Amino acid sequence: MENRWIAYLIPxxxxxxxxxxxSQFVFIQNSFYQDLGLGRTGTDLTLTNYLKFFSDSFYLKxxxxxxxxxxxxxxxxxxxxxxxxxxxxRMKSKLAMFLLAGIVVSTFVTIVIKVxxxxxxxxxxxxxxxxxxxxxxxxxxxxxxxxxxxxxxxLMHFTIGFxxxxxxxxxxxxxxxxxxxxxxxxxxxxxxYQRVIIPLCAPGFVVGGLMIxxxxxxxxxxxxxxxxxxILTLPVLVQRTVMMEVKYSTAASxxxxxxxxxxxxxLFSLIAIRRLRSARLVVA
Amino acid sequence: xxxxxxxLASLGLAFGLALGVSFSATAGEFDGVTLxxxxxxxxxxxxxxxxxxxxxxxxxxxxxxxxxxxxxxxxKLVAGRGRAPxxxxxxxxxQVGDFAQVDYLQPINLDLxxxxxxxxxxxxxxxxxxxxxxxxxxxxxTEKFAELGLPAPKTYADLAASELQDKVSLPDINSGAGLxxxxxxxxxxxxxxxxxxxxxxxxxxxxxxxxxxxxxxxxTQFESGDIYAAVVHAGWCTRxxxxxxxxxxxxxxxxxxxxxxxxxxxxxxMKSSKNVKAAHWFINEYLTTDFxxxxxxxxxxxxxNKDAIEKMKGDxxxxxxxxLRPDAxxxxxxxxxxxxxxxxxxxxxNKTLTK
Numbered sequence: 001m002e003n004r005w006i007a008y009l010i011p012x013x014x015x016x017x018x019x020x021x022x023s024q025f026v027f028i029q030n031s032f033y034q035d036l037g038l039g040r041t042g043t044d045l046t047l048t049n050y051l052k053f054f055s056d057s058f059y060l061k062x063x064x065x066x067x068x069x070x071x072x073x074x075x076x077x078x079x080x081x082x083x084x085x086x087x088x089x090r091m092k093s094k095l096a097m098f099l100l101a102g103i104v105v106s107t108f109v110t111i112v113i114k115v116x117x118x119x120x121x122x123x124x125x126x127x128x129x130x131x132x133x134x135x136x137x138x139x140x141x142x143x144x145x146x147x148x149x150x151x152x153x154x155l156m157h158f159t160i161g162f163x164x165x166x167x168x169x170x171x172x173x174x175x176x177x178x179x180x181x182x183x184x185x186x187x188x189x190x191x192x193y194q195r196v197i198i199p200l201c202a203p204g205f206v207v208g209g210l211m212i213x214x215x216x217x218x219x220x221x222x223x224x225x226x227x228x229x230x231i232l233t234l235p236v237l238v239q240r241t242v243m244m245e246v247k248y249s250t251a252a253s254x255x256x257x258x259x260x261x262x263x264x265x266x267l268f269s270l271i272a273i274r275r276l277r278s279a280r281l282v283v284a
Numbered sequence: 285x286x287x288x289x290x291x292l293a294s295l296g297l298a299f300g301l302a303l304g305v306s307f308s309a310t311a312g313e314f315d316g317v318t319l320x321x322x323x324x325x326x327x328x329x330x331x332x333x334x335x336x337x338x339x340x341x342x343x344x345x346x347x348x349x350x351x352x353x354x355x356x357x358x359x360k361l362v363a364g365r366g367r368a369p370x371x372x373x374x375x376x377x378x379q380v381g382d383f384a385q386v387d388y389l390q391p392i393n394l395d396l397x398x399x400x401x402x403x404x405x406x407x408x409x410x411x412x413x414x415x416x417x418x419x420x421x422x423x424x425x426t427e428k429f430a431e432l433g434l435p436a437p438k439t440y441a442d443l444a445a446s447e448l449q450d451k452v453s454l455p456d457i458n459s460g461a462g463l464x465x466x467x468x469x470x471x472x473x474x475x476x477x478x479x480x481x482x483x484x485x486x487x488x489x490x491x492x493x494x495x496x497x498x499x500x501x502x503x504t505q506f507e508s509g510d511i512y513a514a515v516v517h518a519g520w521c522t523r524x525x526x527x528x529x530x531x532x533x534x535x536x537x538x539x540x541x542x543x544x545x546x547x548x549x550x551x552x553x554m555k556s557s558k559n560v561k562a563a564h565w566f567i568n569e570y571l572t573t574d575f576x577x578x579x580x581x582x583x584x585x586x587x588x589n590k591d592a593i594e595k596m597k598g599d600x601x602x603x604x605x606x607x608l609r610p611d612a613x614x615x616x617x618x619x620x621x622x623x624x625x626x627x628x629x630x631x632x633x634n635k636t637l638t639k
Contacts, residue, residue, distance in 0.1 A: 039362035123508035229456035229495030
């Protein structure tokens, strides 16, 4: 009986595989041919595109910036998202559902609108700059466009709703009774966080952090609009290579490097966490 | 039954019938034809929808738009190996060299474009018909410059003033105006299409922190006070002026005898198009005085139609911010893109200006 139902999954699986893996395969295959420009490629298999990527300081710098801003954004998003998720998860009133619904709805707002909202808030006569200038904390308006900080803020803005939802689902699995028990035995609130909540949520932090990191690595709109042509990340570089130079093979090689690097970073992170756990350096 | 003996009524009836017959004949000219046009969105598309589309629909046809930048549309063409999802396409001067290599356009029968008489002879040929051009300028905030005690800029090097640090926006190399303005900077710095280093050095000196990909960004940034100067075409400056920003344009000194930079727009008919007659009709309509003038006023581009250029003089903001003297327009720098090594230009730009 169960096998009969599994059989129904085979056609959608094949279609998905063809659409996702098939198109990726064509693209990746292209990356192993010399790029002759305007969508044309050479006939012999070669690693020219990859050799260029790994020998050109511009590409390596862009690669490093992509990893750096994604990692910082992922860490800060977790750091900001966890308290919100915790508070909502521990709420007993119906407000929690409203707050969660608000977060879900906000994720439906297109990222372009969100980023333009950020640009307006951070503009020279925007709320943030006016406040900081009036408080005398800065001498001249600060612009987030074209800065790595701006890109990080944009990536955080993009992923924060997702991170709250993700961490909420982790926090609700930790029974409040454990916190009460610790407190009854004299633990301070800080101690409860340090020894009970955070260790129990640690696997969720790792998985959530990696998921947010992956989203940031592939994010285009925030990085393109807030990078302002000055801070390039790999997804932005792929778009520019396709649109401006019409170099499909080169773009494919950059995209493949991005894909493989994300897979490897995830893999190594999970291996490292497992080793730390077995060495009892991580409680979870 | 009484006969109508009023001769005027008979004449009116005959005229009405004749008009009806002639109207129904032209009305069906493009019955069932769906012409697909690749152009920008926003005001570009809106102007076409307002002026050209109703005329085409009156002839029985339908126009659909494939919106995107010419670069994006060219990428679609390449991906489809020339099988275009459109019949007519807006082409930038910087792309003419690319099109020459791929053979995706079909010849234009200039006999079917009678409105070409409104253009100068160098603005049409059997592959492309000119559609508009832009006057690439330095647009600056007059009030902020006065506050800072800075004189009006004369050329790109004036944007390197320390007072303007973080307040200058340049077109990103990835934008439609990127290559053209980079070329202008190169020439102004003493280089040319094959020697780009002087331009890169000057750009480094300007040390701009903002690069726009859509001209509309500069309008918003002028309004918010994020920038005091931008290298952008005069049309975007007129839009900022119409929105109330205290802005003025300068046609930068490029080299002795050359002031200002022009970027040309073209229209081409795709080789894969089956709607050749309708495509010619569309191009011809693009060149009418009415459309060219409306387009210029609303989109900020500069018309090619001689009568439309004359009409531009009647608009105060255009007269102030745009160059309307034919000899001055003709003497603006126009890059020779056949000499431009696009990859080297983009590579040089990326390595010099990205952080």
